[in-house]
Amino acid sequence: MGRETIDQIFAAAVDVFAHSSFERAKMDEIAGYAGVAKGTIYYHFKSKEELFVALMNDGMEQITEFLRRRIASAEGAADQLREALEAYVTYLFRNGTFAKLLLSEVWGSTQRQHVFRARIRELVAIIEEVLAQGESEGVFRPMDKRETAVAVFGAASVTVLQEIFHRQEGGDDMEIDERIPSLVAALEALLYRGVISSRNFNG
Amino acid sequence: MGRETIDQIFAAAVDVFAHSSFERAKMDEIAGYAGVAKGTIYYHFKSKEELFVALMNDGMEQITEFLRRRIASAEGAADQLREALEAYVTYLFRNGTFAKLLLSEVWGSTQRQHVFRARIRELVAIIEEVLAQGESEGVFRPMDKRETAVAVFGAASVTVLQEIFHRQEGGDDMEIDERIPSLVAALEALLYRGVISSRNFNG
Amino acid sequence: MGRETIDQIFAAAVDVFAHSSFERAKMDEIAGYAGVAKGTIYYHFKSKEELFVALMNDGMEQITEFLRRRIASAEGAADQLREALEAYVTYLFRNGTFAKLLLSEVWGSTQRQHVFRARIRELVAIIEEVLAQGESEGVFRPMDKRETAVAVFGAASVTVLQEIFHRQEGGDDMEIDERIPSLVAALEALLYRGVISSRNFNG
Amino acid sequence: MGRETIDQIFAAAVDVFAHSSFERAKMDEIAGYAGVAKGTIYYHFKSKEELFVALMNDGMEQITEFLRRRIASAEGAADQLREALEAYVTYLFRNGTFAKLLLSEVWGSTQRQHVFRARIRELVAIIEEVLAQGESEGVFRPMDKRETAVAVFGAASVTVLQEIFHRQEGGDDMEIDERIPSLVAALEALLYRGVISSRNFNG
DNA sequence: AATGAATGAGCTTTCATTCAT
DNA sequence: TATGAATGAAAGCTCATTCAT
Numbered sequence: 005m006g007r008e009t010i011d012q013i014f015a016a017a018v019d020v021f022a023h024s025s026f027e028r029a030k031m032d033e034i035a036g037y038a039g040v041a042k043g044t045i046y047y048h049f050k051s052k053e054e055l056f057v058a059l060m061n062d063g064m065e066q067i068t069e070f071l072r073r074r075i076a077s078a079e080g081a082a083d084q085l086r087e088a089l090e091a092y093v094t095y096l097f098r099n100g101t102f103a104k105l106l107l108s109e110v111w112g113s114t115q116r117q118h119v120f121r122a123r124i125r126e127l128v129a130i131i132e133e134v135l136a137q138g139e140s141e142g143v144f145r146p147m148d149k150r151e152t153a154v155a156v157f158g159a160a161s162v163t164v165l166q167e168i169f170h171r172q173e174g175g176d177d178m179e180i181d182e183r184i185p186s187l188v189a190a191l192e193a194l195l196y197r198g199v200i201s202s203r204n205f206n207g
Numbered sequence: 208m209g210r211e212t213i214d215q216i217f218a219a220a221v222d223v224f225a226h227s228s229f230e231r232a233k234m235d236e237i238a239g240y241a242g243v244a245k246g247t248i249y250y251h252f253k254s255k256e257e258l259f260v261a262l263m264n265d266g267m268e269q270i271t272e273f274l275r276r277r278i279a280s281a282e283g284a285a286d287q288l289r290e291a292l293e294a295y296v297t298y299l300f301r302n303g304t305f306a307k308l309l310l311s312e313v314w315g316s317t318q319r320q321h322v323f324r325a326r327i328r329e330l331v332a333i334i335e336e337v338l339a340q341g342e343s344e345g346v347f348r349p350m351d352k353r354e355t356a357v358a359v360f361g362a363a364s365v366t367v368l369q370e371i372f373h374r375q376e377g378g379d380d381m382e383i384d385e386r387i388p389s390l391v392a393a394l395e396a397l398l399y400r401g402v403i404s405s406r407n408f409n410g
Numbered sequence: 411m412g413r414e415t416i417d418q419i420f421a422a423a424v425d426v427f428a429h430s431s432f433e434r435a436k437m438d439e440i441a442g443y444a445g446v447a448k449g450t451i452y453y454h455f456k457s458k459e460e461l462f463v464a465l466m467n468d469g470m471e472q473i474t475e476f477l478r479r480r481i482a483s484a485e486g487a488a489d490q491l492r493e494a495l496e497a498y499v500t501y502l503f504r505n506g507t508f509a510k511l512l513l514s515e516v517w518g519s520t521q522r523q524h525v526f527r528a529r530i531r532e533l534v535a536i537i538e539e540v541l542a543q544g545e546s547e548g549v550f551r552p553m554d555k556r557e558t559a560v561a562v563f564g565a566a567s568v569t570v571l572q573e574i575f576h577r578q579e580g581g582d583d584m585e586i587d588e589r590i591p592s593l594v595a596a597l598e599a600l601l602y603r604g605v606i607s608s609r610n611f612n613g
Numbered sequence: 614m615g616r617e618t619i620d621q622i623f624a625a626a627v628d629v630f631a632h633s634s635f636e637r638a639k640m641d642e643i644a645g646y647a648g649v650a651k652g653t654i655y656y657h658f659k660s661k662e663e664l665f666v667a668l669m670n671d672g673m674e675q676i677t678e679f680l681r682r683r684i685a686s687a688e689g690a691a692d693q694l695r696e697a698l699e700a701y702v703t704y705l706f707r708n709g710t711f712a713k714l715l716l717s718e719v720w721g722s723t724q725r726q727h728v729f730r731a732r733i734r735e736l737v738a739i740i741e742e743v744l745a746q747g748e749s750e751g752v753f754r755p756m757d758k759r760e761t762a763v764a765v766f767g768a769a770s771v772t773v774l775q776e777i778f779h780r781q782e783g784g785d786d787m788e789i790d791e792r793i794p795s796l797v798a799a800l801e802a803l804l805y806r807g808v809i810s811s812r813n814f815n816g
Numbered sequence: 817a818a819t820g821a822a823t824g825a826g827c828t829t830t831c832a833t834t835c836a837t
Numbered sequence: 838t839a840t841g842a843a844t845g846a847a848a849g850c851t852c853a854t855t856c857a858t
Contacts, residue, residue, distance in 0.1 A: 009842080024315075043831085048842090107311075112311065128369075138402065142404055147396060155394055156362070189351075193351075195397065195401055195402055198400040200399050212817080212818085238820095244820055245854090246820060247817080249855080255853065430721075431636065437833085438831075441841095446839075452832090452834080457832075513720050517713045548810055549809070551802075551806065551808065553802060561803050564769070564770060565768040565771075568770065571720060572763045600761050603754065606754065607754040650823045652850090660849080661850090
C-alpha cells in the first residue's frame with residue numbers, strides 16, 4: 005500500500021539520519037531499515053535531499069503545531085511561556101532523533117539549510133509573540149524580543165540536546181519523563197528570574 | 208618552511224570547513240586554498256579527521272583560554288559572568304567559521320564528535336564555576352548550576368549563530384563590532400534578570 | 411480497445427525514440443506520451459527492444475512498400491530511379507523521426523542493429539535492381555551495382571538528414587514540401603550526370 | 614607518466630565506444646581496457662561525455678587535417694576531389710571504429726551531437742571548396758555546391774560503413790587495403806560520371 | 817618536505833522489468 | 838486489459854588516501 009510504504013521509509017529515515025548526519029546517512033541503510041528496496045525510496049522521493057527535507061518539514065510542522073496548541077491552552081503570557089517551554093522540551097526529548105537534526109543540520113550554507121533556518125525562525129516567532137504579549141500585559145519587562153526569543157530557543161534546545169547525549173553516553177538512567185520537569189524548572193528559573201539572587205535584586 | 212606550510216593549511220582548512228561541513232569539505236579544496244599540493248596536507252596530518260580535530264582543538268583551546276583570562280580580569284561573580292558572556296560572544300562573532308562548526312559538528316555519534324562534546328563540557332564547566340562562585344558569594348540565587356550553565360552556553364551560542372546567518376543572508380550591514388554590545392546586553396538582561404517585569408517580581 | 415491502445419503506444423514511441431536515442435528513451439516517457447500506464451506497454455510488448463524493433467520494422471516496411479509502388483508506376487530505369495529518389499527523400503523528410511533513427515541506430519553491434527542492417531540491405535537491393543535494369547536496358551553505364559546502390563542510399567539519406575537538422579536548428583523556414591524538389595534535383599543531377607562539366611566529358 | 618596514461622585511456626576509449634555506443638559504453642570497461650583504475654579516467658577527464666568529445670574532436674581534427682594535406686598535394690579540382698575521396702575512404706577504413714561513431718553518434722539532439730555536426734560541416738565545407746574551385750575552373754558543371762558536397766560525404770561515408778560491417782559479419786576476407794581502390798573507383802565513377810550511359814548522354 | 821598522479825571502495829541515482837490487483 | 842507500486846542490477850561519479858619521485 006502506498007501510504008504504508010512511505011511511512012516505513014519515513015520512520016527508517018528518521019532513525020538513520022539521526023545516528024548519522026545527512027551526509028553520512030546511506031540510502032542503502034534507510035532502505036534496509038524500512039524493509040524496502042532502494043529503488044522504492046526513489047519511487048516516492050526524488051532524492052536523498054528531498055526525503056530529508058520532507059522529514060524535517062514534517063518535524064518542524066509537528067513541533068510548531070504542538071507548541072501553538074499548548075500555548076493556546078494557557079492564560080496569560082507568563083503561563084504561555086511556561087507551556088511553550090515545557091511543550092518544546094518534552095517534544096525534543098521524546099524525539100531525540102529530530103532534536104539532533106534540528107541543531108546540527110541547520111548551520112550550513114546549502115539551500116536546504118537556508119530553508120530550515122526559515123522554519124526555525126517561525127518557531128522563534130511563536131516565542132516572540134508570547135514575549136510581546138507579556139510585555140504589553142506588563143507582566144514581562146521591556147526587552148529586545150527577537151534576541152530574547154532566540155536566546156530562549158537556544159537555551160532550551162541545547163539543554164535538551166546535552167541531556168540526550170548525557171543519557172546516551174550512559175550518564176543517567178532515570179526515566180526520560182521524570183527528567184523533564186527538573187530541566188524545565190531550571191530553564192524556567194533562569195528565563196523568568198535570571199541568575200541574580202533576589203536580595204541583590206533592585207531593578 | 209615547515210611551520211609556515213602548516214599554518215597555511217590550517218588557515219585554509221578553517222575557511223573550507225567553515226563554508227562546508229566536515230563531510231562536504233574536500234581535501235582538494237583545502238589544498239587549493241592553502242596553495243599546496245594535496246599530498247602536502249597528508250605529509251603533515253594523518254587524515255582529514257586529524258586535521259579537523261586539530262583545528263577544533265585549537266579553536267576550543269583558544270576560546271577556553273580567552274574566557275579564562277577575561278574572567279580572571281574581573282572581580283566578583285556578577286562581573287565575571289558578564290565578562291565571560293562578552294568574551295564568548297565576541298570570540299564567536301569574530302570567528303564565525305568556528306562558531307558554525309561548534310554547533311553543527313558536535314551533535315553526532317562519531318568518536319570525534321564525542322571528543323568535541325567533552326571539550327564543550329569544559330567550556331560549560333567554566334561558566335559553572337562562575338555560577339558556583341556567585342552562589343557562594345550570595346550574589347547569585349541557589350540554582351542547578353550544571354543545567355543553568357548549559358542553558359547559558361546554548362543561549363549565547365545560538366544567539367550569535369543566528370546573528371551571523373542573519374548578516375550573511377543580507378539582513379544587516381551594521382559593523383560587526385557595533386552589534387556585539389547590543390547582543391551581549393540582551394543576553395545579559397535575560398540571564399541576569401529574566402523576562403519578568405520587576406513590579407511583578409516577588410521572589 | 412486493444413488496437414487503439416497499441417496505436418497510441420506506437421505513436422508515442424516514435425516521438426520519444428525520435429528525440430532521444432534508443433538507449434536514452436525511457437519507457438516512462440513513452441507511457442506518459444501515450445497516456446497509458448507503464449505496465450500497459452509491457453502488456454503489449456515484451457520489452458523496450460521489442461517495441462523499438464516493431465517500430466523500425468513498421469517504418470522499413472512502409473518505406474520499402476512506398477518505394478516499390480512508386481517505382482512500379484514508372485517506365486524505364488531512368489525514370490524509376492528518379493521516382494525512387496523522390497519517394498525516398500519525400501518519405502524521410504515527412505518522417506524525420508524515422509530518418510534519424512534509420513541512420514543512427516543502425517551502426518552498432520547489437521542483434522537488433524544487425525537486423526536493421528539486413529532491412530536496409532533490402533532497401534538497397536531495390537535500388538540495385540533498378541540499376542541492373544537500367545544497365546541491361548543500356549540506359550545506365552556498366553557499373554558495380556551493389557556499391558553504387560549503397561552510395562546512392564548514403565547520399566540521399568545523409569542529404570535529407572542534414573537538411574532536417576539544418577531546419578531544426580533554425581537554418582531555414584521554407585515549407586518542407588517546397589524544399590524537397592530542389593534537394594531531389596541536386597541529388598538527381600549528381601547521380602545521373604556526376605560533377606563533371608559536359609564540355610570536359612569524353613567518356 | 615601523464616601523457617602515457619592519457620594515451621592508454623584514449624586508445625581504450627576508442628575501442629570501447631566503437632563496439633558499444635556512447636550510452637552503452639561503460640567506464641569500467643574503458644578502465645579495464647586501459648589497464649588503469651576507473652578513478653584515473655576521472656582524474657584526467659571530467660566525465661564520460663568529456664572523454665567522448667575529446668575523442669571525437671581528435672578524430673575529426675585528424676581526418677580534416679589528413680584531407681587538407683592530401684588535397685593540397687593535388688593539382689586541379691578534378692584531381693583534388695579524387696584525392697579527397699581516396700583520403701577520406703582510406704582514413705575511415707583504417708579507423709573503422711571512428712567511422713562508426715561518426716555516423717551513429719551525430720544524429721541526435723544533445724549538445725555534444727550539435728557540436729559534432731558543426732565539425733562535420735567543416736568537413737563538408739572542404740569538399741564544397743573543391744567543388745567551387747572546379748566549377749570556376751570550368752571542369753565541374755554548375756551545381757548546388759553545398760547539397761552536392763553533403764551528398765558526396767554521405768555517399769562515401771555510408772559506402773565505407775557498409776563495407777566495414779560486411780567484412781565484420783564475415784562477408785569478405787580480402788585485405789582491407791586491397792578493397793579500398795575498388796570502392797574509391799565505384800564512388801569516383803558515380804560522382805564524376807553519374808549512372809547514365811555515355812551514349813545516352815546529351816545534357 | 818613536498819608533490820600530484822593514481823587508486824578503488826563507496827555512494828547516489830536511474831530505469832527496464834515484474835506482478836499483484 | 839490495464840495499472841502502477843515495487844524492484845534491484847547497473848552505472849557514473851566522488852574523494853580520502855597512498856606512494857613513487
